[in-house]
Amino acid sequence: MIDFSLSEQQKSFQKTARDFAQREIAPVALDYDKNPRFPGDIIQKAHAAGLMNLTCPTQYGGHGIGLVDSSIINEEMNAACGAISGMIGINSLACGPIVVGASHEQKLKFLLPLGQAGKTASFGLTEREAGSDAGSLKTRAKKEGDHYVLNGAKCFITNASHAALYTIFATLDPSKGTKGICGFIVPRDTAGLSIGKVEDKMGQRALNVAEILLENAIVPRENLIGNEGEGFKWAMEALDEGRVNIATVGLGIARAAFECALSYAKTRVQFGKAIGTFQALNFMLADMAAAVESARLLTWYAGSLADHHKRFSREAAQAKFYATDAAMKVSTDAVQVHGGYGYTKEFMVEKLMRDAKLTQIYEGTNQVNRVVAGGWLVR
Template sequence: MADLGLQNKVVVGELALRKSGKASFATTSFKEAYEMDFNLNEDQLMIQEMVHKFAEKELAPRAAHYDKTMEFPWENVKKLAGLNLMGITVPPEYGGAGLDSLSYCIAIEEISRACASTGVITAVQNSLAEFPLYKFGNEDHKKKYLPLLASGEKIGAYALTEPNSGSDAAGMETTAVAHEDHYILNGVKTFITNSIAAEIFLLYATVNKSLGHKGICCFIIEKNFPGFKVGKKEEMMGVRASGTCQLILENCRVPKENILGAEGDGFKIAMTTLDVGRMGIAAQAVGIAQACMDQSIKYAKERKQFNQPISSFQLVQAMLVEMAVKIDAARLLLYRAAKLRDEGAKFVKESSMAKWFSSETAMECAIKAVQIHGGYGYTTEYPVERLMRDAKVTQIYEGTSEIQKLVIARNLLG
């Protein structure tokens, strides 16, 4: 998988330089970004095989049920927890498996291939709840919350978005006022994945709206804090089992020690988290796209028209080919971003590239998959209509496709 047939560590830039004899690359991190070694190691291969088998047998058969009923898939979550998939990158001393980002991406991809709702639940737990706690939390935070999350004993959520603040995160209206030994929070958060089941929330609020992003703080909120309430569940187009709700804070009292980082660090924490988080969504998108192709190939070989399987028609083949090439490209972009992160290199631009391209690919593959399935694809009898609904959200959450382009442009133009 992902073996480019090149010797390990061949730097394509160097090859190109040698061939053309000129250095015309403006990108400063060129060497870092183009070093190619996409071979999965032994552990990563075993993880891929295990999660694939698990997801196919245990998650896929119930995906339509959870989509229809919008039930939070507790059964899935418990099984994932048993395999340490609710704490993939958290170090063992805090109860996680201590694996690298690439392993994490592979796992989310395989889970999402079977059930996109379960994919995003797992991604949020790992990269939006555990990652910032580990990266920005003090020792008390880590000891108190990470083992609960990594073991899957408690579900975590990330609460940034508000009814009037989406891409413009710094424009949030939820306020935090310091009062004696605690903060008092007021406001509403919306579209919060996992929140129907979550007991630990990383929630953002501003201590001074006039300060803009410099006034934002990140708080660790436990479900039972006074004044905290989970509001109505959203009835969504896709990822319907992801337990996405509103959160309502009415004079919610948060102990002072539950601030993550310092006052004003919130925006940085939120953005750093999303840089990592969007790799999880890219992985989810690759998984959905792969499922679209798997379903399409199976159907095209079975479905007969004009006395032959529709896979023998070149216009159908063309759709399959376009899916296959784009999925490969998306996966390689994703694995590159993950590898860069694992090597400690810069990965923000690459993770945005992966997120943008994977989510566009997922949507495109879903549209093609429904087209290949024809009338049947438009019904709930086949899973592709669900995949199409699930694919759409990957272009929206954890930074819309437009925001990804802005991030990439900012990195290109400096």
């Protein structure tokens, strides 16, 4: 018998995250949207509250919980603000390649200090000409004695301006395609590494996104993740977990938009009745509720497979595209329920609609995630 009830521990996780999000994030979400800046104080409070590095093993400074439990936590955080929560949770993706591919010594050296200090990292895969086609990246790695020299540029990198370290992907030989790609752990103070353009975005405006420039950046041989040519594998494995996390971002945004719409529809009176009682809006609300709950179930299912050490690439891609499409649809409908008020920046639904759009694009566009899911179906 399938039981969808939460355990006492999961309820505790949920309450801790909800209380923190409503106390520390929700009250400032609109201000951070209007005046984007690094939420350093909130990140440190989240670290102190045990809300960072959720899935990183405990021996390396994390909490070692599974993807279902982390999704329960992250839904609450993202319902308050997807951008601020994205800055808090970036280590899940950024450190993912280290968790899955690095040696024990590398994990102790790089993950443990990061987790203990509450610092953040960045995942450096995307380039201007290698977005969806990540395997065609142009950043070069040249082996010279006991080190590699990296040259190239990464773009659209979350938290790039503030990261303490980066997982950077570069190719030794473009003719080898994905088999030539290596993953490297690159500390922020590496000579030749600098930050380029900081993007001015439509939504999730407190989420720092910028370029990483690499000009003869020297990386020691011991900072190579795994072996030469394995980098693309580590990136893809990290993205499987990342897609469950982004599905949770979409879920949190969708839930917040639905809750705003439902509250407004119950209290806004026209023609002598609450507008939510009119069938046209009542049906919209029913569809919104179904979308939120369906997104949650797909997300938890993908996370559950991962927690049981089963392959979950297809299910992660499905959860990602479904939950984030739901976020876009539900937030758009929430604006519609609010009418003219929903189109103003005084109401949260306007921000949620802008924030939702990014979830359909990052960590693989939803079109690419459909390619991934469909590919697994016909293997």
